[in-house]
Amino acid sequence: MSVGNIIVWIVWIAAAAACIGSALAVVALRNALYSALALIGNLISLAVFYLLLSAEFVAAAQVLIYAGAVMVMFLFVIAYVGWDKDIAWTGGPRWQTLGSVVAAAALLCELVVVIVLGAANDLKRTDHVSANFGSASSVGRVFMSNHLLAFEVISIVLLVAAIGGVILGAQKQRRRSGGLR
Amino acid sequence: MSLLAPLATVQPWWIATIEAFVIIMVLLLGFAFVTLIERKLLGRFQRRFGPNRAGPYSILQPFADFIKLIRKAPFQPDEVIHPILYLGAPVLSGTMAFLAFSVIPWGGGWELFGYQIDGQVANVSISLIVVFAIGSISTYGVLLGGWASESKYAMLGAMRSGAQLVSYEVSLALSVLGVVLMARSLSLVDIVAAQGRTIWYIVPQIVGFGCFAIAGVAEVGRAPFDLPEAEQELVAGYHVEYSGMRWGLFQIAEYVHMITISALMVTLFFGGWLFPFGHRLGPLWFALKLAIVLFCFIWARASLPRLRYDQLMNLGWKVLLPIATVNALATAFFVVLK
Numbered sequence: 001m002s003v004g005n006i007i008v009w010i011v012w013i014a015a016a017a018a019c020i021g022s023a024l025a026v027v028a029l030r031n032a033l034y035s036a037l038a039l040i041g042n043l044i045s046l047a048v049f050y051l052l053l054s055a056e057f058v059a060a061a062q063v064l065i066y067a068g069a070v071m072v073m074f075l076f077v078i079a080y081v082g083w084d085k086d087i088a089w090t091g092g093p094r095w096q097t098l099g100s101v102v103a104a105a106a107l108l109c110e111l112v113v114v115i116v117l118g119a120a121n122d123l124k125r126t127d128h129v130s131a132n133f134g135s136a137s138s139v140g141r142v143f144m145s146n147h148l149l150a151f152e153v154i155s156i157v158l159l160v161a162a163i164g165g166v167i168l169g170a171q172k173q174r175r176r177s178g179g180l181r
Numbered sequence: 182m183s184l185l186a187p188l189a190t191v192q193p194w195w196i197a198t199i200e201a202f203v204i205i206m207v208l209l210l211g212f213a214f215v216t217l218i219e220r221k222l223l224g225r226f227q228r229r230f231g232p233n234r235a236g237p238y239s240i241l242q243p244f245a246d247f248i249k250l251i252r253k254a255p256f257q258p259d260e261v262i263h264p265i266l267y268l269g270a271p272v273l274s275g276t277m278a279f280l281a282f283s284v285i286p287w288g289g290g291w292e293l294f295g296y297q298i299d300g301q302v303a304n305v306s307i308s309l310i311v312v313f314a315i316g317s318i319s320t321y322g323v324l325l326g327g328w329a330s331e332s333k334y335a336m337l338g339a340m341r342s343g344a345q346l347v348s349y350e351v352s353l354a355l356s357v358l359g360v361v362l363m364a365r366s367l368s369l370v371d372i373v374a375a376q377g378r379t380i381w382y383i384v385p386q387i388v389g390f391g392c393f394a395i396a397g398v399a400e401v402g403r404a405p406f407d408l409p410e411a412e413q414e415l416v417a418g419y420h421v422e423y424s425g426m427r428w429g430l431f432q433i434a435e436y437v438h439m440i441t442i443s444a445l446m447v448t449l450f451f452g453g454w455l456f457p458f459g460h461r462l463g464p465l466w467f468a469l470k471l472a473i474v475l476f477c478f479i480w481a482r483a484s485l486p487r488l489r490y491d492q493l494m495n496l497g498w499k500v501l502l503p504i505a506t507v508n509a510l511a512t513a514f515f516v517v518l519k
Contacts, residue, residue, distance in 0.1 A: 033328070040321070056305065056306065056307055057307050057310070057367075060307050060310040060311055060314050061310065063314040063317070063318065064310060064313055064314040064317055067314075067317070067318065068314060068316075068317025068318055068320070068350075069317060069347065069350070072317075072320055072321075072324070072343065072347055073347075075321075075324055075328075075343075076340070076343065076344070079324075079328060079336070079340065080340075135306055135307075136306075136307060136310075136367050
């Protein structure tokens with residue numbers, strides 16, 4: 001085993017431990033802000049996995065978009081809505097708990113089946129991974145060819161969300177200026 | 182070995198470590214003397230002397246400031262929410278500020294005693310995104326610092342500064358898209374090389390440069406976008422409950438962030454370390470261009486009035502963002518056409 005491989009193993013084990021630990025912390029912690037911080041840690045440790053898989057562009061985008069921009073919005077909402085009201089969560093409706101457990105179990109089963117049955121031999125092969133794998137240009141090429149439909153659908157969904165945000169903001173403003181008059 | 186490919190540099194790891202150490206020392210010294218030069222220049226802009234007591238040309242002033250900060254009692258509010266978060270916020274800000282400089286190229290690389298020495302600590306193919314990713318993480322230093330202080334003013338200041346950083350990050354990222362499209366690369370090393378082959382991108386990307394300059398000043402939170410300094414409104418923003426060297430760490434983060442954004446501006450629009458002659462003297466030209474950009478930062482602080490909070494948000498979302506978007510689209514059109 002070469003030095004490089006040992007480093008990869010050490011990084012992998014540390015990232016895996018951080019990933020599972022922070023994921024547990026997200027659901028176990030009572031304070032919503034601490035949960036959000038744990039989620040940031042979880043997203044960053046996921047980015048380390050992407051880096052280990054040579055998907056450097058995806059790793060950087062993960063940190064920039066999810067750990068950076070999206071989670072800042074979470075923190076804003078938590079801070080505005082009430083971070084100091086230390087209300088213990090009494091639990092949601094029964095069907096919600098049941099549904100989440102079933103969904104998690106289904107995902108776990110799917111993962112195990114895919115890895116053990118389907119991809120066990122594929123994962124060992126590295127010859128079909130090109131030298132360009134994971135670079136920004138190859139990711140962009142895949143977006144614009146194989147997954148063009150999904151890409152366009154997501155862009156429309158985001159556009160709808162942006163317009164919705166503008167409409168909601170504009171309504172509030174109109175009401176406020178109407179009240180002043 | 183292939184697993185480590187994105188992390189690998191051409192130079193041996195121990196040379197990269199030495200380089201990182203040297204860069205951090207240079208940045209710390211640079212921070213110390215930028216504060217001095219800023220106070221001197223502000224004095225000149227306002228027709229007064231500025232600091233002139235400590236040593237010839239007041240050259241010892243930064244060290245006097247440092248000793249004063251170190252000896253100050255580290256005051257801490259009783260009701261601080263979590264001591265680790267309270268202390269961690271300035272540490273996070275400072276670390277992220279230094280980290281971003283690791284991918285910025287300041288020289289063309291040399292060969293010394295048979296060893297390859299690169300002009301940057303880490304050569305990654307997506308270094309521009311890495312700089313932005315690190316910048317987006319450093320927002321948490323501001324938010325956590327304000328939140329953990331358990332103080333109304335710190336909280337309000339953190340929310341304002343956080344909103345400002347998030348808003349201008351968008352314009353900042355969009356304004357460099359034109360440069361990326363022209364160089365056809367996200368690597369800062371490649372972007373500098375592409376400018377060596379053609380011309381400095383300040384010429385074709387003058388609109389992008391304008392957006393980058395304004396959004397960059399807002400991103401580091403300096404005048405005219407320095408809302409934490411608006412003492413009549415918010416005392417001192419997110420760092421009001423910090424004192425001594427903890428406050429000093431926030432200051433270090435702000436100044437190093439300013440140096441990093443200036444270095445990024447030099448790299449993207451002014452040819453980085455390139456100069457018409459003397460290619461082996463890359464770091465010298467880089468430092469020279471960096472000094473000119475830093476002077477402009479201080480010049481802007483001395484001459485422009487501060488924006489109100491609503492003006493700040495309007496400028497970011499309704500003026501800069503559309504201009505940066507149209508610039509990116511126009512550049513894409515011309516690049517495809519060519």
